[in-house]
Amino acid sequence: MKCFSCFSSSKKKDERNAATTTSAGTNTEGASSSAPPENPVENSPFPKRFIYQELVVATNNFRDVIGEGGFGIVYKGFLEETEQEVAVKQLKVDLKGQEGKNEFNAEVMFLGRLHHPNLINLIGSCAYDEQRLIVYEFMPQGSLKDHLFDLKQGQQPLDWYTRMRIAFGVAKGLEYMHEKVTPPVIFRDLKPSNILLDENFNPKLSDLGLARLGPEGDETHVTTLVRGTYGYHAPEYLATGHLKVKSDVYSFGIVLLELISGKRASDLVRQANVPNLVTWGRRMLNLNDKSRYLRLRDPLIKDNFSPEGFIRALAVVLVCLSEDVSARPMMTDVVLTLGPLAARPNENLSSTSLPQLPNEMNKPEDASTS
Numbered sequence: 123m124k125c126f127s128c129f130s131s132s133k134k135k136d137e138r139n140a141a142t143t144t145s146a147g148t149n150t151e152g153a154s155s156s157a158p159p160e161n162p163v164e165n166s167p168f169p170k171r172f173i174y175q176e177l178v179v180a181t182n183n184f185r186d187v188i189g190e191g192g193f194g195i196v197y198k199g200f201l202e203e204t205e206q207e208v209a210v211k212q213l214k215v216d217l218k219g220q221e222g223k224n225e226f227n228a229e230v231m232f233l234g235r236l237h238h239p240n241l242i243n244l245i246g247s248c249a250y251d252e253q254r255l256i257v258y259e260f261m262p263q264g265s266l267k268d269h270l271f272d273l274k275q276g277q278q279p280l281d282w283y284t285r286m287r288i289a290f291g292v293a294k295g296l297e298y299m300h301e302k303v304t305p306p307v308i309f310r311d312l313k314p315s316n317i318l319l320d321e322n323f324n325p326k327l328s329d330l331g332l333a334r335l336g337p338e339g340d341e342t343h344v345t346t347l348v349r350g351t352y353g354y355h356a357p358e359y360l361a362t363g364h365l366k367v368k369s370d371v372y373s374f375g376i377v378l379l380e381l382i383s384g385k386r387a388s389d390l391v392r393q394a395n396v397p398n399l400v401t402w403g404r405r406m407l408n409l410n411d412k413s414r415y416l417r418l419r420d421p422l423i424k425d426n427f428s429p430e431g432f433i434r435a436l437a438v439v440l441v442c443l444s445e446d447v448s449a450r451p452m453m454t455d456v457v458l459t460l461g462p463l464a465a466r467p468n469e470n471l472s473s474t475s476l477p478q479l480p481n482e483m484n485k486p487e488d489a490s491t492s
């Protein structure tokens with residue numbers, strides 16, 4: 123927790139500037155002026171401190187529930203002052219314990235300092251008595267979970283390219299957290315319900331309540347209690363509590379496999395005698411039988427499918443899910459590989475523009491669509 127305090131003690135503006143630096147040496151709050159043009163920073167660097175009554179008004183007395191998670195209920199709201207639709211999360215605060223407040227502090231601290239188009243925009247927060255509320259930009263398409271599993275009647279499944287675009291955006295968000303800020307930030311709870319979608323299905327990572335500052339200098343990991351969601355943890359983190367940026371890479375591999383297969387990691391884990399998603403995926407891929415690869419594809423993905431992109435995406439899954447932590451790629455490599463896969467054919471990206479894959483990523487042979 124010593125690194126954590128260098129963030130959390132930074133209430134004053136000048137102290138905050140010292141807290142997190144980008145790899146270019148500028149602080150993340152200043153990143154709004156120094157970010158590269160392709161990564162415009164949308165977020166206000168100074169989230170608002172709301173008074174409780176403002177949020178009562180904004181949410182019409184907490185009437186319209188958007189969703190509920192383990193840490194609280196999320197309500198729809200509207201801020202008259204800025205004419206902005208918002209989502210307001212009211213954290214369950216366990217009066218006997220610190221857990222809810224810790225999540226709140228971590229989320230407000232991280233989101234207040236990290237700014238990227240693929241991270242949710244924190245509009246503000248409110249700490250009133252035992253109440254803890256967080257105000258985010260509203261994401262009209264909800265979470266990836268709502269579009270991947272248990273679709274409602276008549277709901278259109280995500281097509282292949284949208285899935286790849288979502289994976290690409292998530293990879294960019296993680297790349298930013300791991301590689302563009304110092305010290306790195308480990309998300310620790312990557313899963314579809316923490317990937318929110320804007321009106322154009324661009325993804326934004328949310329729920330940084332469990333995030334941790336990563337190791338600095340020569341250290342390879344931070345040691346923590348195992349937290350997060352069962353089914354998404356890297357095996358070494360589960361076994362030892364040693365958390366690394368590559369633990370997130372493993373979770374990303376699982377989410378990518380979920381996007382490809384439409385199967386839920388967590389459901390399969392709970393069922394007796396059924397291999398979990400990772401075991402099942404690996405079994406299919408190791409059988410050197412091309413027709414089996416295609417059985418990993420979500421049957422809801424129909425037209426506009428790219429067999430070459432499919433194989434490459436599976437190769438990314440395989441390396442991200444390596445048991446050997448050092449064999450897992452950095453998110454920058456994943457971003458480079460997924461970028462071209464996210465482009466629809468009419469977006470004019472030929473296969474020759476695909477980046478060279480590391481050897482392990484070329485493992486699966488090419489497959490046909492038949």
Ligand SMILES: Nc1ncnc2c1ncn2[C@@H]1O[C@H](COP(=O)(O)OP(=O)(O)OP(=O)(O)O)[C@@H](O)[C@H]1O
Nearest residue numbers: 189190191192193196209258259260261264265315
């Ligand atoms: N900014 C937002 N805009 C729109 N919908 C949101 C927003 N934030 C959360 N939601 C919705 O509320 C649901 C609950 O979110 P929340 O982060 O509280 O829990 P969760 O991630 O689903 O579960 P848990 O936190 O227990 O792992 C989300 O799945 C999503 O559908």
